[in-house]
Amino acid sequence: MGLTLTEKIIYNHTDKYPIEKGKEFYLKIDNTLTQDATGTMAYLEFMSMGIDKVKTNLSVSYVDHNTLQNGFENADDHEFLKTVANKYGILYSKCGNGICHQVQLERFTKPGQTLLGSDSHTPTSGGLSCLSIGSGGLDVALAMAGKPFKMIMPKIVNVKLTGKLRPGVTAKDIILEVLRIKTVKGGLNKVFEYSGDGILSLTVPERATICNMGAELGATSSIFPSDDITLDFLKREKRDEDFIRLEADKDASYDEIIEIDLSNLECLAACPSMPDNVKKIKDIEGLKVDQVLVGSCTNSSYLDMVKVASILKNKKIHKDVSFAINPGSKQVLSMMIKNGLLYDILSSGARILECTCGACIGMGQSPMTNAVSLRTYNRNFYGRSGTLSANVYLVSPVVAAYSAIAGHIVNPLDTKDKLDLYEYPSEFIIDDSMIIKPNFAKDIKMGPNIMMLPKFDNLKDKLFLKVVLKTKDDITTDDIMPAGSKILPLRSNIEKLSDYTFYNIDKYFKKRCLEYKNSIIVGGLNYGQGSSREHAAISPRYLGVKCVLAKSFARIHRQNLMNFGIVPIPITNEMYDFLEKDMEVSLDFSNLDDNIIKVMDYTIETNFTREEIDMLKKGGLLNTI
Ligand code: MIC
Numbered sequence: 001m002g003l004t005l006t007e008k009i010i011y012n013h014t015d016k017y018p019i020e021k022g023k024e025f026y027l028k029i030d031n032t033l034t035q036d037a038t039g040t041m042a043y044l045e046f047m048s049m050g051i052d053k054v055k056t057n058l059s060v061s062y063v064d065h066n067t068l069q070n071g072f073e074n075a076d077d078h079e080f081l082k083t084v085a086n087k088y089g090i091l092y093s094k095c096g097n098g099i100c101h102q103v104q105l106e107r108f109t110k111p112g113q114t115l116l117g118s119d120s121h122t123p124t125s126g127g128l129s130c131l132s133i134g135s136g137g138l139d140v141a142l143a144m145a146g147k148p149f150k151m152i153m154p155k156i157v158n159v160k161l162t163g164k165l166r167p168g169v170t171a172k173d174i175i176l177e178v179l180r181i182k183t184v185k186g187g188l189n190k191v192f193e194y195s196g197d198g199i200l201s202l203t204v205p206e207r208a209t210i211c212n213m214g215a216e217l218g219a220t221s222s223i224f225p226s227d228d229i230t231l232d233f234l235k236r237e238k239r240d241e242d243f244i245r246l247e248a249d250k251d252a253s254y255d256e257i258i259e260i261d262l263s264n265l266e267c268l269a270a271c272p273s274m275p276d277n278v279k280k281i282k283d284i285e286g287l288k289v290d291q292v293l294v295g296s297c298t299n300s301s302y303l304d305m306v307k308v309a310s311i312l313k314n315k316k317i318h319k320d321v322s323f324a325i326n327p328g329s330k331q332v333l334s335m336m337i338k339n340g341l342l343y344d345i346l347s348s349g350a351r352i353l354e355c356t357c358g359a360c361i362g363m364g365q366s367p368m369t370n371a372v373s374l375r376t377y378n379r380n381f382y383g384r385s386g387t388l389s390a391n392v393y394l395v396s397p398v399v400a401a402y403s404a405i406a407g408h409i410v411n412p413l414d415t416k417d418k419l420d421l422y423e424y425p426s427e428f429i430i431d432d433s434m435i436i437k438p439n440f441a442k443d444i445k446m447g448p449n450i451m452m453l454p455k456f457d458n459l460k461d462k463l464f465l466k467v468v469l470k471t472k473d474d475i476t477t478d479d480i481m482p483a484g485s486k487i488l489p490l491r492s493n494i495e496k497l498s499d500y501t502f503y504n505i506d507k508y509f510k511k512r513c514l515e516y517k518n519s520i521i522v523g524g525l526n527y528g529q530g531s532s533r534e535h536a537a538i539s540p541r542y543l544g545v546k547c548v549l550a551k552s553f554a555r556i557h558r559q560n561l562m563n564f565g566i567v568p569i570p571i572t573n574e575m576y577d578f579l580e581k582d583m584e585v586s587l588d589f590s591n592l593d594d595n596i597i598k599v600m601d602y603t604i605e606t607n608f609t610r611e612e613i614d615m616l617k618k619g620g621l622l623n624t625i
Pocket residue numbers: 037038065118119120121134361483530531532533
């Protein structure tokens with residue numbers, strides 16, 4: 001029996017063979033990435049391990065999230081990250097050089113390698129055939145310390161693409177279609193492997209868009225084969241020596257197969273407020289829009305910008321629309337300037353923003369009250385834009401550009417414009433001068449807002465906890481620990497950050513936590529979906545939350561909970577219905593070694609590994625090191 005592409009990379013990075021699906025194993029990590037919003041914590045954790053130099057082939061520290069400098073905090077974080085990178089042998093990508101996933105794809109990703117990143121959209125690098133996985137910062141810190149990454153052998157879903165997209169339909173519509181089919185819960189412990197003749201018409205940035213938004217499926221990763229298209233991209237980046245050809249064996253067996261005929265695909269949108277609430281553009285066309293934003297790690301490549309510029313050329317943005325772009329990297333922006341795209345976009349009436357995450361994480365550009373905001377981003381979770389009443393739609397850059405001109409949602413399939421003439425520039429501009437190489441100087445600069453991690457105590461055998469919150473399904477880490485320009489600067493200061501825990505959905509969460517001292521949260525399905533931010537575990541833990549009882553957990557968040565000593569306990573629908581806010585709940589962990597937890601009269605069988613049980617008993621991973 002042949003191997004899938006994912007299995008080939010996994011078996012090249014572990015000693016075990018074969019590994020049963022669903023079983024744990026350790027994956028050797030070649031490279032890591034961090035970004036500033038998760039990076040400060042990850043490096044504080046790394047520093048506490050007492051290692052003198054990173055043990056990976058390559059580790060890169062990016063600054064792309066916390067970029068508005070309204071006070072000293074973000075700038076201090078950047079300086080801290082720069083000095084840490086310098087000391088421990090890490091490349092430092094300065095603010096303005098670009099969004100981590102875009103720059104990683106352009107300059108560093110290698111087919112066949114493994115990449116672990118403290119950002120949930122790390123799988124973007126799957127567009128270049130790299131097995132790339134998002135995780136909490138502590139797991140990345142361990143990888144930098146040379147430890148393999150503990151993961152579950154994923155099921156492999158083969159997404160077979162046939163046919164060719166019609167002009168106006170894009171890679172974004174492909175991943176929105178996968179999200180429509182599989183939903184935000186459909187990717188747990190799965191890797192989505194793309195194949196079929198349809199992939200031959202998809203460039204690397206388009207493949208990267210699809211892999212990027214695979215994170216919204218809750219998937220472990222997504223990946224494309226490495227072929228002539230990969231080689232063409234690497235040649236333009238002057239990195240053809242990084243190329244190896246890679247694909248699944250012809251007789252590989254998959255756990256699931258999805259077939260999508262690209263020729264019939266429509267333009268799609270994820271409607272408020274979930275990435276799987278997908279509708280056809282033709283069913284929502286005409287809806288008045290107030291704001292249109294192009295950018296984010298999903299759709300900010302040069303090819304995306306070419307499409308937008310050619311639609312906006314000699315046209316004006318509608319008078320009632322605020323339109324802004326964030327190119328994904330300095331490389332993209334430089335090529336836009338050189339080839340005149342920036343002029344076409346600027347003269348249409350656009351606002352030009354930095355090469356950063358920007359509004360995607362609420363760093364500015366919060367729309368007006370009740371706004372309809374069209375974004376080429378990957379997440380439209382409630383509150384993420386910074387305006388709770390806003391209605392955010394996720395669309396392709398083509399839909400975004402047409403709609404920005406018209407002032408309402410437009411279906412590109414209705415236009416007579418020639419939409420399939422986009423090309424790469426003949427040469428990419430390569431300039432790595434904003435990537436600083438380490439010189440191993442010893443000093444680390446730590447501003448006054450950067451606090452060491454709080455210490456957490458071990459797990460008692462018997463606990464009496466009060467239910468501090470009962471949530472619905474699909475609670476996101478944006479619900480648990482909101483981001484945005486006011487809160488993000490507190491990421492290095494858990495005490496202050498904790499004020500905002502669950503703030504958008506329950507302003508009194510912290511107050512009740514302090515009153516109850518020790519508490520639990522009851523959650524529905526897919527608890528903690530979305531980002532990799534471990535702050536969504538650390539802050540509740542800091543406030544005394546000891547367990548989360550939920551119908552199911554998102555992969556990264558479940559690991560983050562355990563890493564910081566919160567016990568994730570699976571519950572049935574019946575238990576969910578029984579448990580109420582403010583209820584007192586007794587928990588008995590005395591049989592945790594046998595994977596048995598008693599919650600009141602219910603006996604729950606868990607499936608923690610030996611190591612997880614030790615870690616939970618000791619109050620978190622850092623207490624075991
Ligand atoms: C996101 O898109 O939600 C983020 C901000 O990039 C997060 C990381 C973070 O919260 O810092 C992610 O996706 O992991």
